[in-house]
Amino acid sequence: MNEALIIDSLKDGFIVSCQALEQEPLFGAELMASMAVAAEEGGAVAIRANTPRDIAAIKRKSALPVIGLYKKHYPGSEVYITPTLQEIREIAEAGADLLAFDATQLPRPDGRSLQEFVAAIRLAYPHLRLVADISTYEEGVAAMALGVDLVSTTLSGYTSYSTQQEQPDIDLVSRLAALRRTPVLAEGRIWTPEECIACLRLGAHAVVVGTAITRPQEITKRFVQAIRGALNHDGS
Numbered sequence: 001m002n003e004a005l006i007i008d009s010l011k012d013g014f015i016v017s018c019q020a021l022e023q024e025p026l027f028g029a030e031l032m033a034s035m036a037v038a039a040e041e042g043g044a045v046a047i048r049a050n051t052p053r054d055i056a057a058i059k060r061k062s063a064l065p066v067i068g069l070y071k072k073h074y075p076g077s078e079v080y081i082t083p084t085l086q087e088i089r090e091i092a093e094a095g096a097d098l099l100a101f102d103a104t105q106l107p108r109p110d111g112r113s114l115q116e117f118v119a120a121i122r123l124a125y126p127h128l129r130l131v132a133d134i135s136t137y138e139e140g141v142a143a144m145a146l147g148v149d150l151v152s153t154t155l156s157g158y159t160s161y162s163t164q165q166e167q168p169d170i171d172l173v174s175r176l177a178a179l180r181r182t183p184v185l186a187e188g189r190i191w192t193p194e195e196c197i198a199c200l201r202l203g204a205h206a207v208v209v210g211t212a213i214t215r216p217q218e219i220t221k222r223f224v225q226a227i228r229g230a231l232n233h234d235g236s
């Protein structure tokens with residue numbers, strides 16, 4: 001797809017995050033590629049995927065644009081979503097169409113400021129779109145000022161200083177979208193079509209759902225807990 005049109009193509013769309021970490025039952029690039037094909041058949045407009053292997057496998061099987069990221073933990077740093085230029089390079093070479101990275105205020109493992117990091121990515125990959133994963137309103141505003149292409153609420157609830165709640169942070173989506181500056185992706189703990197609709201009505205450009213679709217162990221747990229709770233068989 002023409003790179004300039006990618007952002008437009010996501011408008012009001014449903015994006016499926018197909019991720020399984022090493023310790024999860026569905027870990028494996030081919031499984032994630034099958035997930036992506038299933039999402040495509042269901043009408044998703046894009047896939048969000050972790051690791052160069054998964055991204056490359058998905059690109060082989062699906063025509064959808066891929067928001068790539070690479071989770072990696074460096075000693076002494078809390079930043080783990082595509083933390084350095086090394087991971088950026090690997091996901092770009094794997095075929096990611098959009099590059100997602102931690103855009104929080106947390107110190108980066110390579111000591112770069114967010115501004116320096118974004119500038120270095122732009123220089124190296126001017127044709128790729130940038131997705132800033134943020135955890136607060138202030139971080140969203142700061143990322144917009146740096147000229148990223150999309151801001152995603154991915155990390156709300158996952159930094160110590162952001163809003164902690166079980167529900168998706170729809171308020172954050174709403175406040176950032178109201179700025180009408182940079183398109184906003186609603187992401188994180190979205191489980192229902194109603195939540196998606198609420199986010200889109202509040203101005204989100206698109207919504208991203210992962211666990212509720214691609215982590216069957218978590219989906220099963222929800223059913224089991226709901227049933228046990230209702231029948232009062234939860235051991236309490």
Ligand SMILES: CC(=O)N[C@H](C=O)[C@@H](O)[C@H](O)[C@H](O)COP(=O)(O)O
Pocket residue numbers: 017019069154155158187188189190208209210211212
């Ligand atoms: C916080 C973090 O590391 N989020 C990750 C970002 O890529 C993924 O583990 C999430 O599955 C993704 O954001 C979609 O969210 P949810 O699975 O809640 O629908």
